[in-house]
Amino acid sequence: MLIHCPACGPRSHHEFTYGGDATIVRPAPDDTDIARWQAFVYDRENPRGDHQELWHHVFGCRHWLKVTRNVTTHDISAVELLGPHAKDANAGEAGR
Amino acid sequence: MPGVPKRRLDLWLRPGKKGRQRQMSRFNFWELAKNALSAHENWGRQWRAPEPKGEYDVVIIGAGGHGLATAYYLAKEHGVTNVAVLEKGWLGGGNTGRNTTIVRSNYLWEESEGLYDHAMDLWQNLSQELNYNVMYSARGVMMLAHTIHDVQVFKRHVYANRLAGVQNEWLTAEEAKEYCPPLNISKNMRYPVLGAALQRKAGVARHDAVAWGYARGADKYGVDIIQNCAVTGIRRGADGAVEGVETSRGFIRAKKIGVVAAGHTTTVMDMAGVRMPLESYPLQALVSEPVKPCFPCVVMSNTIHAYMSQSDKGELVIGAGTDQYISYSQTGGLQIPAHTIEAICELFPMFRRMRMLRNWGGTVDVTPDRSPIIGKTPVPGLFVNCGWGTGGFKATPGSGHVFAHTLAKGEPHPINAPFTLDRYRTGRLIDEAAAAAVAH
Numbered sequence: 001m002l003i004h005c006p007a008c009g010p011r012s013h014h015e016f017t018y019g020g021d022a023t024i025v026r027p028a029p030d031d032t033d034i035a036r037w038q039a040f041v042y043d044r045e046n047p048r049g050d051h052q053e054l055w056h057h058v059f060g061c062r063h064w065l066k067v068t069r070n071v072t073t074h075d076i077s078a079v080e081l082l083g084p085h086a087k088d089a090n091a092g093e094a095g096r
Numbered sequence: 097m098p099g100v101p102k103r104r105l106d107l108w109l110r111p112g113k114k115g116r117q118r119q120m121s122r123f124n125f126w127e128l129a130k131n132a133l134s135a136h137e138n139w140g141r142q143w144r145a146p147e148p149k150g151e152y153d154v155v156i157i158g159a160g161g162h163g164l165a166t167a168y169y170l171a172k173e174h175g176v177t178n179v180a181v182l183e184k185g186w187l188g189g190g191n192t193g194r195n196t197t198i199v200r201s202n203y204l205w206e207e208s209e210g211l212y213d214h215a216m217d218l219w220q221n222l223s224q225e226l227n228y229n230v231m232y233s234a235r236g237v238m239m240l241a242h243t244i245h246d247v248q249v250f251k252r253h254v255y256a257n258r259l260a261g262v263q264n265e266w267l268t269a270e271e272a273k274e275y276c277p278p279l280n281i282s283k284n285m286r287y288p289v290l291g292a293a294l295q296r297k298a299g300v301a302r303h304d305a306v307a308w309g310y311a312r313g314a315d316k317y318g319v320d321i322i323q324n325c326a327v328t329g330i331r332r333g334a335d336g337a338v339e340g341v342e343t344s345r346g347f348i349r350a351k352k353i354g355v356v357a358a359g360h361t362t363t364v365m366d367m368a369g370v371r372m373p374l375e376s377y378p379l380q381a382l383v384s385e386p387v388k389p390c391f392p393c394v395v396m397s398n399t400i401h402a403y404m405s406q407s408d409k410g411e412l413v414i415g416a417g418t419d420q421y422i423s424y425s426q427t428g429g430l431q432i433p434a435h436t437i438e439a440i441c442e443l444f445p446m447f448r449r450m451r452m453l454r455n456w457g458g459t460v461d462v463t464p465d466r467s468p469i470i471g472k473t474p475v476p477g478l479f480v481n482c483g484w485g486t487g488g489f490k491a492t493p494g495s496g497h498v499f500a501h502t503l504a505k506g507e508p509h510p511i512n513a514p515f516t517l518d519r520y521r522t523g524r525l526i527d528e529a530a531a532a533a534v535a536h
């Protein structure tokens with residue numbers, strides 16, 4: 001499986017560490033609803049199709065990426081850089 | 097499916113022409129002798145291939161070992177025989193036919209000990225119970241310790257198990273070598289063997305035979321096993337309760353639905369609008385060329401990630417790990433089995449020149465605490481038995497037994513009562529990450 005890192009180009013997924021479901025949103029710190037915290041900690045999307053997920057390019061640029069990958073075919077349809085340089089980098093490599 | 101010639105498989109599973117179906121017979125010496133006279137060509141079908149009826153008391157989604165065992169115990173112990181088991185593919189064609197067949201019960205927490213030891217009790221007599229040889233072989237499962245931390249963890253397991261009346265004992269490296277002579281206990285290894293935990297009555301069973309035996313047993317009680325029937329939706333009434341399932345072969349009304357769909361549980365539960373704390377990962381296994389009997393037990397090593405046994409056919413059956421990412425592809429990365437093979441070559445130098453025959457993957461549903469979820473869901477009439485992760489085969493009889501009770505009574509059996517979906521809200525987790533065979 002090749003992941004097209006916006007900073008480094010196409011690289012083997014062995015260079016990356018998987019960071020899990022990217023659709024999870026952390027509740028506000030003062031949120032007292034136990035169900036929302038439970039959903040945040042435990043419930044996962046786990047779709048049989050396109051999955052938005054985090055990958056960390058640990059043996060490369062060390063950027064965190066948001067990757068849209070089909071978990072049945074392993075086709076990657078979009079890669080997006082996260083973090084402080086995201087805006088510039090994604091402008092150049094949009095849709096990659 | 098490993099170990100079964102394609103032609104024979106077809107014979108067992110392919111729906112036959114009507115009229116050719118024979119009355120099912122009990123397997124015994126007399127039948128064997130009688131069939132020998134016709135060169136074993138007239139054994140007949142062991143279960144029917146019925147058309148789905150319009151309505152059932154219970155519909156079970158997934159005809160793997162757990163689903164079929166559930167149907168069997170529903171019919172036998174609770175008298176619920178108006179049951180359908182729906183299967184998208186062929187029965188026993190998912191993880192039941194893909195696992196490494198290990199049976200053991202030396203888990204850490206009391207809840208797990210109760211569940212897995214319940215299964216262990218049922219394994220002892222399962223072949224007689226089903227009148228079908230599941231080839232349960234209590235050859236012992238040895239878990240190797242390679243670090244001080246391993247030693248502490250395994251000793252803790254041994255003590256916890258013995259307090260709960262579950263068999264488990266500590267062996268020194270020399271005793272481990274005596275139990276399993278091919279083992280390398282040299283001090284020069286990268287991760288030398290410091291000792292091992294041994295459960296003697298643990299072992300292996302024939303995975304396909306378990307599915308077939310339960311299918312045959314359930315069918316005998318009138319359970320309809322409907323293969324090639326994919327569930328495409330779950331219909332719910334105005335009160336929220338389930339009304340039935342939409343399938344590729346039409347709508348089937350059901351009072352209760354039991355979801356036993358392993359890696360595809362999330363997909364099925366999504367149809368009822370229930371979000372699950374599950375993720376599906378690929379888990380791989382491989383077998384070597386067959387050789388003469390040379391490996392007496394099952395050996396597992398969590399630390400350097402290898403586990404292995406020898407099948408009755410002579411193949412070394414090897415379990416590899418899960419990939420780090422979600423996948424439904426039923427294949428995994430090649431580096432995962434390669435890593436396992438390296439560990440095995442180090443642990444058992446005599447196998448360094450063995451050739452591997454086949455490598456395959458299955459899709460396993462992993463929960464956050466590595467313990468299964470067996471019980472009710474927020475949807476009335478919808479029950480779930482999932483989250484067995486990388487080690488569900490060993491629990492097949494116990495899982496089916498307690499899930500059948502749950503479906504029949506509408507309330508969990510005391511053994512599966514702690515394994516609720518609700519435990520992720522209450523915080524009463526059953527953390528078996530250390531006892532699970534595969535580091536996730």
